[in-house]
Amino acid sequence: MRRLALAGLLLVAVLAVAGGLLAPHDPLHQDPDLALHAPTWAHPFGTDYLGRDVLSRLVAGTGATVVAAIESVGVGLLLGVAPGLASLWLGRGVEWVLLRAVDALMTLPFIVFAVAVTGILGNGLTQAMLAIGVLFAPLFFRVTRAAGLALTRAQYVEAAELFGASRARVLRTHVWGKVLPTVAVTAAQATGGALLAVSSLTFLGIGVQPPAPTWGGVLASDLGFLAQQPWAPIIPAALIALTVAALNTLADDRGALRAAR
Amino acid sequence: MTALLQRPPAPARARPAPPGRARRRRHGWLGAVATPVVVFLFSSLLTFSLGALSPSNPAAAVLGETATPADIARMNHEFGLDRPFLVQYADWLGGALTGDLGRSYFTTIPVADSIFAALPVDLALAGLAILLAVLLGGAAGIAAALRRGSRLDRAVTVVASALGTLPPFAIGIGLVVVFSVLLKLLPAGGYIGPQHGLLPWLRFAILPALALSLDIAASIARQLRTSLVAQLGENYVTGAVVRGLGARRVLFGHALRNAVGPALTVLGVAVPTVLGGAVVTEKIFNLPGLAQLALQASAQHDVPLIQGTLLVAVTVVLLCNTLVNLALSRVTPQGRRP
Amino acid sequence: MLRVDDLRVTVGGDLEAVREVSLTLGPGEALGLVGESGSGKTLTCRAVLGVLPPGAAVAGGRVTLGEVELTSLDRKGWDRVRGGRIGAVFQDPASYLNPSLTVGRQLAEQLRLKRGLPRKATRAAAVDLLAAMGIRRPEAVHDQYPHELSGGMLQRALIAIAVAGEPELLVADEATTALDPAVQAEVLELLGDLRARRGLALLLVSHDLAVVAEVCDRVAVFYAGQIVEQGPTASVIANPRHPYTAALLRVASLGDWRRRELEVIPGRPPSVGASGPGCAFAERCAHAAEGCAAPVPLSIVDDRVVRCHRAGELALAGA
Numbered sequence: 001m002r003r004l005a006l007a008g009l010l011l012v013a014v015l016a017v018a019g020g021l022l023a024p025h026d027p028l029h030q031d032p033d034l035a036l037h038a039p040t041w042a043h044p045f046g047t048d049y050l051g052r053d054v055l056s057r058l059v060a061g062t063g064a065t066v067v068a069a070i071e072s073v074g075v076g077l078l079l080g081v082a083p084g085l086a087s088l089w090l091g092r093g094v095e096w097v098l099l100r101a102v103d104a105l106m107t108l109p110f111i112v113f114a115v116a117v118t119g120i121l122g123n124g125l126t127q128a129m130l131a132i133g134v135l136f137a138p139l140f141f142r143v144t145r146a147a148g149l150a151l152t153r154a155q156y157v158e159a160a161e162l163f164g165a166s167r168a169r170v171l172r173t174h175v176w177g178k179v180l181p182t183v184a185v186t187a188a189q190a191t192g193g194a195l196l197a198v199s200s201l202t203f204l205g206i207g208v209q210p211p212a213p214t215w216g217g218v219l220a221s222d223l224g225f226l227a228q229q230p231w232a233p234i235i236p237a238a239l240i241a242l243t244v245a246a247l248n249t250l251a252d253d254r255g256a257l258r259a260a261r
Numbered sequence: 262m263t264a265l266l267q268r269p270p271a272p273a274r275a276r277p278a279p280p281g282r283a284r285r286r287r288h289g290w291l292g293a294v295a296t297p298v299v300v301f302l303f304s305s306l307l308t309f310s311l312g313a314l315s316p317s318n319p320a321a322a323v324l325g326e327t328a329t330p331a332d333i334a335r336m337n338h339e340f341g342l343d344r345p346f347l348v349q350y351a352d353w354l355g356g357a358l359t360g361d362l363g364r365s366y367f368t369t370i371p372v373a374d375s376i377f378a379a380l381p382v383d384l385a386l387a388g389l390a391i392l393l394a395v396l397l398g399g400a401a402g403i404a405a406a407l408r409r410g411s412r413l414d415r416a417v418t419v420v421a422s423a424l425g426t427l428p429p430f431a432i433g434i435g436l437v438v439v440f441s442v443l444l445k446l447l448p449a450g451g452y453i454g455p456q457h458g459l460l461p462w463l464r465f466a467i468l469p470a471l472a473l474s475l476d477i478a479a480s481i482a483r484q485l486r487t488s489l490v491a492q493l494g495e496n497y498v499t500g501a502v503v504r505g506l507g508a509r510r511v512l513f514g515h516a517l518r519n520a521v522g523p524a525l526t527v528l529g530v531a532v533p534t535v536l537g538g539a540v541v542t543e544k545i546f547n548l549p550g551l552a553q554l555a556l557q558a559s560a561q562h563d564v565p566l567i568q569g570t571l572l573v574a575v576t577v578v579l580l581c582n583t584l585v586n587l588a589l590s591r592v593t594p595q596g597r598r599p
Numbered sequence: 600m601l602r603v604d605d606l607r608v609t610v611g612g613d614l615e616a617v618r619e620v621s622l623t624l625g626p627g628e629a630l631g632l633v634g635e636s637g638s639g640k641t642l643t644c645r646a647v648l649g650v651l652p653p654g655a656a657v658a659g660g661r662v663t664l665g666e667v668e669l670t671s672l673d674r675k676g677w678d679r680v681r682g683g684r685i686g687a688v689f690q691d692p693a694s695y696l697n698p699s700l701t702v703g704r705q706l707a708e709q710l711r712l713k714r715g716l717p718r719k720a721t722r723a724a725a726v727d728l729l730a731a732m733g734i735r736r737p738e739a740v741h742d743q744y745p746h747e748l749s750g751g752m753l754q755r756a757l758i759a760i761a762v763a764g765e766p767e768l769l770v771a772d773e774a775t776t777a778l779d780p781a782v783q784a785e786v787l788e789l790l791g792d793l794r795a796r797r798g799l800a801l802l803l804v805s806h807d808l809a810v811v812a813e814v815c816d817r818v819a820v821f822y823a824g825q826i827v828e829q830g831p832t833a834s835v836i837a838n839p840r841h842p843y844t845a846a847l848l849r850v851a852s853l854g855d856w857r858r859r860e861l862e863v864i865p866g867r868p869p870s871v872g873a874s875g876p877g878c879a880f881a882e883r884c885a886h887a888a889e890g891c892a893a894p895v896p897l898s899i900v901d902d903r904v905v906r907c908h909r910a911g912e913l914a915l916a917g918a
Contacts, residue, residue: 103296104303107578111537112555112571116308119559119567120315192426199428200541204556219430223545230438237431245426499650500695504709504760505682508674514708515697 005246012243015062025053038229045235048221058236061213068129068207069194073187075133080140081183087141088148102138110135110197111204118206125198125207132197136190140183147182188251192244199240215240297583304575305357309350311571312564353568362569367561372569375554380573382550385455386542387535389466390473391528397474398481402524403517405482406489417486421479430541433472437545440468450547469546473538477531484527488520495519522589529585533578600626600800601647601768606660608642608651614872616655617642618824626767629794629801631811631832633847634821635868643821644770644804646670648687649677664768682713686761690773692753696745702729702756703741706763713764725759732759733789751782755789762793769793772804787813808847812836820844823868823879830903837917840905843880845915878908886913 030050039046045054087098110132117131118124201207202216215236222232337343341352356362362372405417424432441449447468455462492498493516501511540552551570558566601624608617617639624630632640645651647662649669662669664684672680681687689695697705706728707721716724722741729737732755745753754774761769771790775783791814793799805811811818812832819829820843828841839845846864866883877892878884884891890908900910907913 100299100303103300104307107300107304107533107575107582108307108571109533109537109574109578111540112552112574115540115552115555115559116311116567116571119555119562120311120564123559196428200430200537203428203430203541204544206559216428216430219428219434223434230442233431233434233438237428237434240428241423241426241431244428248426496689496691496694497697500689500757501697502650503648503681503687505678505680505713505764506708507678510712515700519697519699 001249005249008242008246009250012062012066012246015059016066017063019060019063025056046229046232048218048225048232050221054218054232054235057213057218058215058239061215061218064125064208064212065195065198065202065215068125068198069191071126072129072132072136072194072197073190075130076136076140076190077183077187079134079137081144081179083137084141084144085148085179087145098141102141105135105138108135111200114197114201115204115206123206125202128201128207129194129198132194132201136194139190140186143182143186144179147179150178185251188247192247192251195240195244195247297579301576301579304579305354305572306350308568308571308575309353310346312568313346313349315562315564357569357572362572363565365558365566366563372565375566376551376569376573379549379551379554381454382452382543382548383536383539383552385462386466386470386473386539386548386550387532389470390535391477391531393470394474394477394481394531395528398478398524399485401478401482402485403489403512405486406493407512409490414486417482421483424475424479427476429472429476429538430545432475433469433542433545436468436472450545452546452548465546469542469548472542472545473535476538477528477534480527480531481524485520485524488523489516492516492520525585525589529582532581536574536578600624600628600665601802602661602663603643603647604661604663606643606646606662607658608639608646608655609658610642610655610871612654615658616824616871617646620660620821620824620826622819622826622829624768624800624802627794627798627800628817629791629803629815631815631818632802632804632821633806633808633811633818635806637868637871638821639824640804640821641772644772644802647802648681648685648770682709682764682766684764684766685768685770686764686766687770687772688754688757688761688774689771690776692750692757692774693745693748695757696753696760698745701742701744702748706741706756706760709760709763725763728759728763729756732756733785734759750778751786754778754782754786758786758789758793762797762799765797766799768800768802770802770804773806774803775810776805776807783810784813790814808836820847823874824871825879825906826904827880827906828903829905830901834902839915839917840900840903840910840913841880841907842884842886842913842915845917846883848917878906 030052045058048054048057083098087095113135114128114131118127121127121130198207198214199216199219202214203220205217205220208214208217218236219233222229222236225232334343341349344352353363360373362376364371365375368375401417401421405414408414437449440447448465452465453461455466495516498511498516501515506514536552539550540555542548543550543552544556551573555567555570555574557563558570601622603620603622606617606620607615610616620639620643622630622643632643634640642651642655645655646657647669649672651657657670660670664680667676667680667684669677669680696702703722703725706725707718710716710721710724710728711718714724726737726741729740734740734752734755740748740752740756745756748756758769758774769790774790775786778786787810790801790803794801794814801814803811803815808818815832817830818832818835819826820835820841821827822843828835828839828844830840835844836848839848843864850864864883869879869882875892876894878887878895881887881891886909888909893908895906895908897904897906898910899905903910
């Protein structure tokens with residue numbers, strides 16, 4: 001199961017990096033004669049309403065989709081982990097403010113917030129992912145804080161502090177070793193969530209200008225033509241679902257590993 | 262006979278009287294109400310500062326390229342944009358609390374009017390979605406817990422985890438394909454309000470509501486199954502059985518009461534998901550809701566409208582969370598909550 | 600009234616944890632079941648209540664209460680008998696009450712369902728019942744949650760709930776075991792009191808002969824899933840006929856417990872299903888002889904039913 005998930009993710013990674021080079025056709029080339037065509041040898045996933053090759057669009061769209069998802073998780077890590085640790089060691093006042101800020105962020109619905117942010121900061125994938133990343137911060141904040149909280153009570157950390165190790169040193173040597181695995185598992189899960197969010201946003205036409213291909217965009221272009229091609233959404237939807245499932249499998253597996261240690 | 266058991270002298274068993282429950286419960290209420298207020302202030306500040314981050318000058322955007330600096334200044338003054346940030350925030354929040362969210366930059370229609378025209382769609386839809394989620398998820402979770410290890414139990418587990426990996430809109434599209442395109446049973450989009458009759462409304466609302474609810478139903482089912490299985494193994498359930506309470510009474514009156522806590526929490530967390538999912542669902546089913554308004558506002562960089570929709574969304578989430586917390590405090594007695 | 604005939608309970612499909620157990624209990628009588636843990640006494644009483652743990656099942660024999668055959672009841676039939684004709688209390692009373700309902704609500708449920716009291720009348724009846732159980736502040740306890748009460752109070756509350764339906768039989772499974780000695784004595788006194796005043800029959804399960812001696816007229820001693828000796832409590836204690844009973848008497852907190860030396864029975868009981876056809880106690884028995892490997896029939900010696908080859912010939916010390 002884990003190998004299958006790893007292989008799948010590796011394939012997605014290759015597609016993300018090589019992207020357009022691997023696409024059998026030009027993802028932007030329109031061929032009105034071939035519009036809404038069922039799968040053939042030349043077009044294994046068929047064509048969309050403008051006669052563009054669906055396989056090529058999916059392959060070429062991988063890069064933007066995956067990069068966007070990773071970007072948002074990166075922002076979440078950046079904004080979540082450090083404050084999570086800070087809330088434990090910088091005193092009650094800081095803790096209170098951070099906890100309330102996290103509560104406030106958790107009331108913001110992902111998509112609604114991303115739509116609002118792109119409306120104000122401009123319609124780009126970077127802005128949208130910044131918004132999603134900000135909303136991931138509470139997740140990382142909580143996970144880091146929970147893992148750190150157990151440590152503040154651990155005797156060896158106390159002992160290290162007694163021996164005069166500087167706070168920064170204690171954080172570096174002891175805390176990272178314990179907090180990092182938890183954060184890594186959460187990051188894997190969050191990447192799955194981020195993929196779903198990116199797909200939703202690109203489906204809505206947010207973050208990407210129309211001709212550029214993304215996974216969500218391919219799904220959206222099928223929407224108007226369900227009567228002619230009811231099976232068309234299955235391919236991009238399955239692609240997204242399988243990638244998310246692979247990430248979840250990996251996260252669960254890492255979780256099991258951690259528990260065993 | 263009694264001489265056989267020599268009793269040791271009874272130790273003094275002075276137990277302190279438990280503190281008055283009424284006082285502690287009031288404290289619980291206070292916490293459940295005070296925290297959301299603080300959180301609301303934080304969220305509204307965040308929402309408002311978002312507008313201040315806007316790189317474009319709204320007046321310039323609205324008036325177009327022919328506007329003179331004097332025109333822009335006049336318009337800035339008209340919208341109150343030339344005042345200090347915190348004054349603007351306090352003014353905006355004060356207005357928001359009295360139902361005034363400002364006017365759209367483009368249509369100059371009061372934001373509150375646009376929102377309250379769209380909100381009933383979302384409330385009706387979200388209400389139906391949550392009802393469906395509770396019914397479907399509850400039934401599946403209970404059935405799986407009662408027949409642990411059966412084929413039904415495994416089916417619930419598999420379907421529930423599959424639903425968690427699907428993109429939210431895939432479920433919606435799938436429902437359209439099956440019920441509208443293939444079976445031709447229900448309309449693929451459009452909307453009429455429940456004031457035009459319950460059945461006509463349901464015809465339009467059931468698919469989007471189902472699309473919104475399945476994901477949450479899956480979480481509820483998983484959570485409820487786990488906690489109910491744990492509760493059914495508890496001694497008090499045996500105790501209730503031994504008292505001759507019927508199977509239904511033992512389940513609904515005793516075991517479920519202690520098992521719904523985690524599922525209720527899921528429901529609280531799910532409210533933002535429902536609202537977020539509503540954006541996509543409204544797009545698929547072409548519904549005139551808050552999300553369509555937000556999308557339109559976003560496309561036009563209409564800052565007051567964006568802020569207004571976001572603030573209303575946050576308020577709805579907070580209200581729902583508070584309700585869930587109050588429900589939780591009623592279900593579980595104070596001393597047992599962590 | 601209660602009659603157990605040749606009861607067999609299996610665990611995990613085919614291991615016999617209770618074998619050939621037969622008991623009778625008349626109206627207002629009190630019978631004690633004693634034995635070490637795993638001796639089958641608790642499984643026997645759970646079979647009487649119809650709540651065997653997962654994996655355990657009645658494999659043979661009959662349990663009847665009056666004219667009702669309990670072993671053939673469906674769930675609906677059980678629900679009529681339990682609470683109304685049989686009440687039960689257990690060890691660790693806190694865990695047998697619903698933690699998120701007040702004591703009063705659980706008592707009221709019982710009064711409404713099993714005595715048909717109208718909703719309005721339940722509070723007064725519940726408070727009266729709690730007071731009758733010797734609870735000093737019944738009004739306050741009525742509105743408290745289980746976690747707010749002490750072990751002794753909880754056991755009284757649980758007894759109140761058990762007798763709310765005015766049953767004819769009360770099953771008490773290690774009901775006083777976890778309580779401190781003073782409270783244990785009070786609860787036992789309450790049980791004796793209920794028996795005297797309400798004509799309640801008692802089936803008392805305990806590992807402690809002293810507890811059984813306090814309230815029961817008759818006692819059945821369990822060993823390895825079988826009853827090895829059964830008879831009037833006083834004469835069993837004064838004059839045991841089975842070597843295991845005698846051993847149990849030496850370790851029980853009978854007589855002057857302060858001067859008693861700590862004693863244990865050497866060896867361990869056989870694991871479930873592992874005993875052969877002969878006497879299950881022979882391995883640990885100080886009086887074992889060659890003939891003990893043969894199957895042991897029940898014999899009647901004086902006022903006793905004993906399962907021992909040498910029951911007639913041994914002179915064992917009592918307490």
